Amino acid sequence: MSATVHKGGAPYYYVPGPSRHPMMAAFGLFFVILGAGQWVNGVNWGPYAVAFGLVWWLVVLKQWFGEAIRESESGLYSDRIDLSFRWSMAWFIFSEVMFFASFFGALYWARVHSVPALGNFENALLWPDFKAIWPSMQAGATASPAGTVEPFKIMGPWPIPTINTALLLTSGVTLTIAHHALRENLRGRCITFMWATVILGTVFLGVQGYEYYHAYVDLNLKLTSGIYGSTFFMLTGFHGMHVFVGMLMLLFITLRLQKGHFTPERHFGLEGAAWYWHFVDVVWLGLYIVVYWM
Structure with missing residues (x-):
């Protein structure tokens, strides 16, 4: 009621x-x-x-x-509802932290435990040509002795992932500028930098789409490319989905700003979207280091 x-x-x-x-x-x-x-x-x-x-x-x-x-x-x-929104968004982001922690954990377990275990003495008798080395640690260690995984090349950090890193970090800056502009009641400046953030997020998704095309066509790196391929696409793909959701949040907040919604005192809609976007930025930095550099 x-x-x-x-x-x-x-x-x-x-x-x-x-x-x-x-x-x-x-x-x-x-x-x-x-x-x-x-x-x-x-x-x-x-x-x-x-x-x-x-x-x-x-x-x-x-x-x-x-x-x-x-x-x-x-x-x-009222203020009570505002507080509920803040707690709800905080717990939602915490659930997303645990979601990505599970995938980072899977990557860690595969690299540190599963792949080395497959190179023990017993398995060496069954698969003498198997290289129990993570693909990024040695060139040529990407083919399956049984032929179930085609040879592929790994995705390095340059240039595509580094370009995307620069795009996301820049978007975090533009979003912070927009937030401070609204707090200072500079609505026009806020809207300008919000649109810049939305555009940067959209460009990120476009570059990631090209990265996937490059992986499939030029590197033969696919979702079926063993544990490396599956963890690569699961981590980067789910992150891309979160970027898409965050970009939609920011887009709708921007459209609301243009309609005159939010004030310098009450604008948790923008703040909540900003929390989510900064979380996505942090996850990407982890991906950039663990997936592309290590």
Whole structure:
């Protein structure tokens, strides 16, 4: 049941009425996961299920977020709601930290334990030509003795990953400038630097798309290229997905700024998106060092 709104101010803690949005969003995600599972197994209708689920999910999110924006702009959100948003975003980012920690952990375990274990005496009798060396540590150690993995070249740090690192670090600077501009009530400057951040994020995704093309065509580095290929694409691919989500957050915040939303005193929408974007930057720095340099 919704909280009573007193004339002249926001309720102590606004509680919206029952909503259909969570159930409808879950319905769309069901088709995304179902279709993705069938797609990777070669089922023809898999891609169509993914597309249907994504479109459904995006339409629901547009309606859901639009409703939340209207509630915010109508003055229903008090300081208590603002505090709840901050805690919610902090825990969400913590869950993302653990998500990426699992992939970094998988990479560590493969490099330090699994691959060396495959080079022990017993396995040497079975696969005498196997090189128990991580591909980035020795050239030519990328082929499978049994022929299940084709030879491939690794992705080095120069030039594509380094260019993307510069793009993301620059975007963090432009976003910080935009945030400080809004706090100083310089809305025009804030919008300019927000658009710069969105453009930098979009360029990053374009460069990463080219990186994947280069990996598949020129390096023969694929998702099927053993544990190196799978960890490389899982880590960089999921990070790219997070960049895409963060870029959408910043885009919608920028559009809201152009409509006059947010004030120097109340603008957690921008702050929350900025937290997420800086988190994505930090994860990329870890990727850049561990995946491309080591």
